Amino acid sequence: MAAGYAIRALRDGDPEVISAAFTAIGWDKPVRQYEAYLAEQQAGKRDVLVATVDDQFVGYVTVRWESAYFGAIPEIQDFNVLPPYRRRGIGSGLMDAAESRVAERSAVVGIGVGLYVDYGTAQRMYVRRGYIPDGRGLMYDNQPVPPGETVRNDDGANLMFTKSLRT
Secondary structure, X not given: OOOOOEEEEOXXXXXXXXXXXXXXXXXXXXXXXXXXXXXXHHOOOEEEEEEEEOOEEEEEEEEEOOEOOOEOOOEEEEEEEOHHHOOOOHHHHXXXXXXXXXXXXXXXXXXXXXXXXXXXXXXXXXXXOOOEXXXXXXXXXXXXXXXXXXXXOOOOEEEEEEEEOOO
């Protein structure tokens, strides 16, 4: 891990802090989302890794152990670093930590990425990290989009990737 930040598990008290940090930048990420993540983490269904700088929240990533899309292949989901903390290695550190956790249980990890410009950096990062499209094409809310079908380009539209974690 690079100097200057720490990564730890989500804990009590974090949901309010995380939601407030995203509200401050105009993103709708309600407290109940993080409360649900905490409950899923406590139940062993999801791991949530939180990045901090000087004990202040700066980003997070989750690992869903059973994916609605990939099934038994764990899926990295909901990866965010606050804009002022990007391009400092924190996102890479979160991804390293998530992949390391998954590698303890699975030889493969999955991830989805949105298709509009806000996801451009993530698209490039995933390819550089060795993720490749799973070959099933465009998905909308985890369902394949048939040829000729029109869908809205929002957070429901994704291309899904996998990565081998063992050589």
